[in-house]
Amino acid sequence: MLLLLLGLLLGVPGAATFVVQLWGSCALAPNGSVPGFTLGFNGAPLVCYEPGAPGRAVPCAPVELGGIAEALAQALSMNPAWRQRMRERERACTHLRPHSIGGLGSAPPQARITSSSSRDPSVPMLLTCHVWGFYPPSVTVLWLHNGDLVTPGDEPPPVVPNGDLTYQTQLSLMAAPAHGDTFTCSVQHPALDQPLFVDWGHGLPPTLVVKVVAATVVMLLGIGVFAFGLHRYWAPAPALWKGGTFAALRMRNRK
Structure with missing residues (x-):
């Protein structure tokens, strides 16, 4: 019925094609959720729901559609189906309150x-x-x-x-x-x-500086271990002919 009324109001000779939208929302607030309900025309709000006055519709259209929005708002406010839908929207938004952010409706950035x-x-x-x-x-x-x-x-x-x-x-x-x-x-x-x-x-961030310092320390430790191993590998073995070791081996060979 409402869409028919809108069509009659806009159905003048030579009128272009138009699109009617109906959308709802729940705006969160610290003290609960506020329902929103909008009837739009060609993407622009035409009739809006007024929080605090259950079932009441108010015009929210630009000046050129003000007369049409006023007529539709009055018709919606007197329509039982609209008022019932608004009560259902209020209950749905109320159920969102326990699930709001942090249970309080606020969150830090x-x-x-x-x-x-x-x-x-x-x-x-x-x-x-x-x-x-x-x-x-x-x-x-x-x-x-x-x-x-x-x-x-x-x-x-x-x-x-x-x-x-x-x-x-x-x-x-x-x-x-x-x-x-x-x-x-x-x-x-x-x-x-x-x-x-x-x-x-303008430079390295602190976390990257810590990573660079840690990588440098690990690299230096690795170079030190490598140099120590290389030194032990190439160092000459102790001479067996020095001292009593060589003499003991010579006597054992004679026997």
């Missing part, structure tokens, strides 16, 4: 920095700070160069959902690092008591 070469000779290095595993999706990612804040861009990086209800994002920086420079990725999130800092230095 993790971060690491990767580097790659760029095509610009003046700024040959592209540093990317990858941030993932956090909830809620509100996060602030900044770059610091030797402790000084790098001016952020006009728009914050997009936050993308993961399949496990957490989110991820990344922020890149074009840089021309000199020896001794340190670039730091700063991550601020409600689940963190203090900002998370991840450093990138």
Whole structure:
């Protein structure tokens, strides 16, 4: 019936082909899950569910479709099937709360920095700070160069959902690092008591330095063992004719 109403409203002479979508979601929050329900037209939201007013639909369409969205919202709000579906959606979202992240609906972010070469000779290095595993999706990612804040861009990086209800994002920086420079990725999130800092230095990272030192020590020990064995192999055997050993052998041969 609702789709028929939409078709009648849009079925004017010369109207182009259109697509109607219906989708639902559960937005997690620290105090539980909030159901969402949307009727879309050609990929754009048309009628939305209003949390806190069970079964009530409100227009969420652009201005050019405002009249159609208002008519559909009123029809949906008075439709028993819609109200029943909303109650079922609320129960389904409520069941998600015990399985929310950490049982509290929040998770702290993790971060690491990767580097790659760029095509610009003046700024040959592209540093990317990858941030993932956090909830809620509100996060602030900044770059610091030797402790000084790098001016952020006009728009914050997009936050993308993961399949496990957490989110991820990344922020890149074009840089021309000199020896001794340190670039730091700063991550601020409600689940963190203090900002998370991840450093990138122009040189070997600390873990790689430890591996290089350990490999050098093992190599030196191997060279020492090899030199000692080689010395023992080529050293002349003790002369049997010296002292009493040679005399004892001569007397035994005479007998």
